[in-house]
Amino acid sequence: MSKMEESEKISEDFIHLARIALSDRQQDVHAFLHRIAKRTEDPSLASALVELLRKRPTRSSTLRRSPTVALPVDTDSRFQLLRQEERPVLPHEPIYADAVQDMLRRLVEERMRLEALTHAGLEPTRTVLFTGPPGVGKTMAARWIARELDRPLLILDLSAVMSSYLGRTGTNLRYVLDYAKSIDCVLLVDELDAIAKRRDDAAEIGELKRLVTVLLQQLDDWPSSGLLLAATNHAELLDPAVWRRFEEQVAFGLPDREAVRAFVNSLLELVEPNAREWSDVLSLALSGQSFSDIERKVNSARRSAALNGTSISDHLATLLSVNDRPKNERIELAVQLAESGIASQRRAHELTGVARETIRDRLRSKGF
Known part of the structure; x- marks a missing residue:
């Protein structure tokens, strides 16, 4: 040249x-x-x-868009279309499967080490889809990413504002997403399936189908300077074209036994002397349940103990629902209760229905 x-x-x-x-x-x-x-x-x-x-402008920089700019609102109802968490706070550190945790860390690292990507002719991931049943930590993952990046989190709950969108085609949706593009933030589009359903679903009205088209255009145009996260509890309802627009997909599953053990321990370690022992026991009793369900049950037990002035252990024992458990799991649970010392063999029998002789034989075979 x-x-x-x-x-x-x-x-x-x-x-x-x-x-x-x-x-x-x-x-x-x-x-x-x-x-x-x-x-x-x-x-x-x-x-x-x-x-x-x-070093693009931060929240404290005069070059950044003023934080006093009002959040987008629906023209008719004047309801805010976004929720903003300026500094996301987590009640506890999240616990995820290794594959999920590795992906979340990579998303943060991409923006912390932007120079390495740019020198390689690459840009950071722009759009990510979180899938999985309710209560497995999708929203908390968005908060964790925003906290690690020191950015505000904007949350668009599509199911909550659906009535605002109907009759206004994609105007509000464009307005919200354009607003999120203009500031340095992490955007979470929650309940994505509320509008991003398959467009061949004859039961859906044309208005919702047009919103899917608007969403696809916005995903295609999303800048690498921002990070758009979307979450759904019903991945099977999503339009295939929506799947293809996301650069990464992260599947959040129900926690395995090790994850339940670590999570329960994090909830009890500061309030229960036998937190480790109860974590071992409850990791079996509460397996197959979501993080949110487990947290709700443990906190309910703590509240009951506080109100009654009794030991937390007495109320944690009520979480040992074993009626629907296979016999081998009930035996394992009973042996764990007795082995850990948080229950006598008699109490273990009362809680699980396993014969004391069976408990005694299993403990003897383990050298107790």
Whole structure:
């Protein structure tokens, strides 16, 4: 390329950058600077741009959009269409399967090490779909990511504002997503299946189908400077085209026994001297349940103990519902209760229905 051609190219780039900057399209400015950093043959310019993008305006910067800008509201009802958590707080550290935890950490690392990606001609992940049954930690994962990145979390609950959208096509949806694009945040689109159902579902009215089209356009146009997370409890209801628009999919399953053990221990370790022993026992009794169900039951037991002025252990014992458990699991549970010392053989028999002779024989075979 001759010097004249190079000069003309620089002028075109400068004019284009000025145009989108004056249009207050921050996400497009970021994307354009990313492209320049990737294609320039000047390493010093590439490094300088990468550094600027890495240190893009923070919440305390005067360059950042004012945090006093009101959240989007529905034109008719004046209800807010987004919930904002400026500094997400977690009641406890999340516990996930290794594959899920590795993906969450990678999403954070991509934005913490933006320079490495840019030098490789790559951009960070823009869109991620969280799937799984209720109560397995999808929303908490979004809070964890936002906290680790030190960004506010915006939550769009589609099921809660569905009545606002009907009759207004995709106007409100575009408004909300454009707002989220314009600030440095993590956006969680909750209950995605509320509008992103399969478009061949004859039971759905045309309005919802048009909203799916709006959503697809927004996903295609989402800037790499932002992170859009979407969550659904009903992945089977999603339109196949929606699946393809997400760069990553993370499947959250019900916690396995080890995860239940660690989670229960985190809930009890500061309030129950035998937290470790109860964690072992409850990891079997509560297996197959979600984190939210487990937390609700443990906290209910704690409340009952506080109100009655009795030991937490007495109320944790009520969580040992074994009627629907196979015989071998009831035996294992009874032996654990006696082996841990949190229940006598007689009490273990009363709680599980397992004969004391069986409990005694199993303990003897284990050297007790």
